[in-house]
Amino acid sequence: MSEFSNITIIGLGLIGSSIARAVREYLPDVNVVGFDADEDIRTRAGSLGFCHQIAETAGASVAAADLIILCVPVGKMGVVAADIAADLPETAIISDVGSSKASVAKAILKAIPSANLVPAHPVSGTEKSGPEAGFATLFKDRWCIITPLADTDETAVKKVSAFWEALGSNIEIMEIEHHDMVLAITSHLPHLIAYSIVGTASDLEDVTRSEVIKYSAGGFRDFTRIAASDPTMWRDVFLANKDAVLEMLQRFSEDLSALQRAIRWDKGDDLHELFTKTRAVRRRIIEEGQDDAAPDFGRSHD
DSSP states (O other): OOSSEEEEEEESHHHHHHHHHHHHHTTTTTEEEEOOOOOHHHHHHHHHTTTEEOOOOOOHHTTTTEEEEEOOOOHHHHHHHHHHGOOOOOEEEEEEEOOHHHHHHHHHHHHHHOOOOEEEEEEOOOOSSSSOOOOOOTTTTTTEEEOOOOOOOOHHHHHHHHHHTTTTTTEOOOOOHHHHHHIIIIIIHHHHHHHHHHHHHHSSSSSSSSHHTTTTHHHHHHHHHHHHSSSHHHHHHHHHHHHHHHHHHHHHHHHHHHHHHHHTOHHHHHHHHHHHHHHHHHHHHHTSSOOOOGGGOOOOOO
């Protein structure tokens, strides 16, 4: 049983459409209204049927909502908040799914100073995008980080937490600036590295693109999967979480220089020590249920 009767989802890409599908499956008594600024996406979402209604304007979509979830790129959060401000019910809770929190909260509250805002970040996703990419179990056994502000209503936090738990998520309450630092190292920096490595391989003059594609081993393939993520979303993430990303990038650059020295001076023991430590991190990720240990990178032996 949900604390909410009418949920509005603004932004009907991978995350927004997955939330809608999950609500339809796990909270069947809840009415779901969707909106997307892109008319083509609204049409496609309507044909897929994961929302009860697709609104034609942002304001119309929130008129009866008691929970509004903003699922747009983080650079657009403030714009969308301004679009719904005049039609927002006084008792409605606003939440979001952005992977940078401090800048998003600031942008939403600038547009709606009185907003009952509960920032949230479901740490889940794929490299795919668009309304067709969503699925109801995207959030199952994944973490959703709730980052209340100093004056966030505790009852609203409990309601939003219960909502994500109903969709299968595990809940973590985290201070907002700490969230941005954690995600800078666990998500944002790996994406930046992936974009850089794939771009470097593509630009090499002595290696053709066809060779890069033909002889890609598991490591490079994994980087290309990450680098296939939505470019608009990730452009906005890096700019929105600039300070934390730059801090982590500086630390990474220093560690990379140390690796460079170890290779140059044949310091095999240093390399072995690092690789042993990182292997243990991988085992802990599997033990925590955040990945599985499928052999051969999941290849079928049929």
